[in-house]
Amino acid sequence: MLDDLDRRLLRVLQGDPTLSGADLADRAGTSLSKCTRRLDRMRASGVIEGVEAVIDWAALGYAVEVSLRITLDKTQPRAFDDFIAAAREVPEVLEIQTFLGRVDLRLSVIARDMAQYQQLYRDRILTLPHIADIEALMHIARVKSDETLPI
Known part of the structure; x- marks a missing residue:
């Protein structure tokens, strides 16, 4: 189950998937290590499937x-x-x-x-x-x- 921090990370990531880990953590209001652990967990569980380039x-x-x-x-x-x-x-x-x-x-x-x-x-x-x-x-x-x- 996702908690508030997970949802905040996902909202920020959806808004700008090119952010560095440090910038993502900063905008979501958490530490880089916690951000990295949460992203890794969401990737492992299939919540985050990948990041792709959108080409016009x-x-x-x-x-x-x-x-x-x-x-x-x-x-x-x-x-x-x-x-x-x-x-x-x-x-x-x-x-x-x-x-x-x-x-x-x-x-x-x-x-x-x-x-x-x-x-x-x-x-x-x-x-x-x-x-x-x-x-x-x-x-x-x-x-x-x-x-x-x-x-």
Whole structure:
């Protein structure tokens, strides 16, 4: 269970994961040694899974983002496993989510432009196994994108 200090450390860490241990401890109001022990404990227990770089793919020339809602042919016993394994091999697929309901999966796909997206869609997406239905939703704007948890 997390106590107040753990939650304070997590809030500060989420706000700026580039802080040094000393700065993190200072902002959370604790000593460096206690901060280090708490972070190590939270890493070992899986509360903190890692720290990652967030790269703005649009700054790298990717101007198109599409969400693909996919329904699989569930008469095939390995439909999910086969599809997910194949979709993971497509570098432009940034995210794969599975659902319960009419839609089985959602893929988040990026491309540099519409021409590249069309080529990717024809050559890589439509060839993924066991697709029964697919619906493309073109992203217009990202209104909120926040991974910060309310701790």
